[in-house]
Amino acid sequence: MLKAVYFLVIFSVIWLAGCAVAPGPDHETSATGKAAAAALAQEALPEGEFSPQVLYQLLIAEVAGQRGEIGVAVANYLAAARESGDPQVAERAARIAVFAQAFDAGLEAAELWVKLAPNDPEAQQMVAPLLLTFGRAPESLAHYERFIALSADKPDQGLMKIASQLVRQKKCHRRRFRDG
Numbered sequence: 001m002l003k004a005v006y007f008l009v010i011f012s013v014i015w016l017a018g019c020a021v022a023p024g025p026d027h028e029t030s031a032t033g034k035a036a037a038a039a040l041a042q043e044a045l046p047e048g049e050f051s052p053q054v055l056y057q058l059l060i061a062e063v064a065g066q067r068g069e070i071g072v073a074v075a076n077y078l079a080a081a082r083e084s085g086d087p088q089v090a091e092r093a094a095r096i097a098v099f100a101q102a103f104d105a106g107l108e109a110a111e112l113w114v115k116l117a118p119n120d121p122e123a124q125q126m127v128a129p130l131l132l133t134f135g136r137a138p139e140s141l142a143h144y145e146r147f148i149a150l151s152a153d154k155p156d157q158g159l160m161k162i163a164s165q166l167v168r169q170k171k172c173h174r175r176r177f178r179d180g
Helices: 002-019 031-042 052-066 070-084 087-099 103-116 121-133 137-150 157-179
Strands: none
Touching: 052 070, 052 087, 070 087, 070 103, 087 103, 087 121, 103 121, 121 137
């Protein structure tokens, strides 16, 4: 019965998306929207058994991302991550939000990802610079230390990733201050 509900939901969304009118040749999609759609399409989709509500949010997020509506995609991924409690959904929500420079949503999703998968070094690596962005250096340091501990089997890999991440962060802040 539950599979029939999932099938109907998926079929309905696909059918409705197919009925939508594509923009005409004079309609311009922003470069950010196109880049977001490309990034969304390249990442693996979360797998698992989800409630109809979460499944709906994931489908809306995917369709929105493919159409360049990155804000809608971020909001729906974050809602799905909260509701599902699935680390893969939280990871995807964090990555999409950071890509879209929606840092508040990115931090919330990354913190949820760390909570759901505390031994995942990528989760630690994602949350640490976001915490720095919001001036939460002591918490960031704790996540960087955890990342290094989880990367102990890969000598120098943890420190090298952190160093390159901090250099990118510094360049990003310089650009913001210069442009803003």
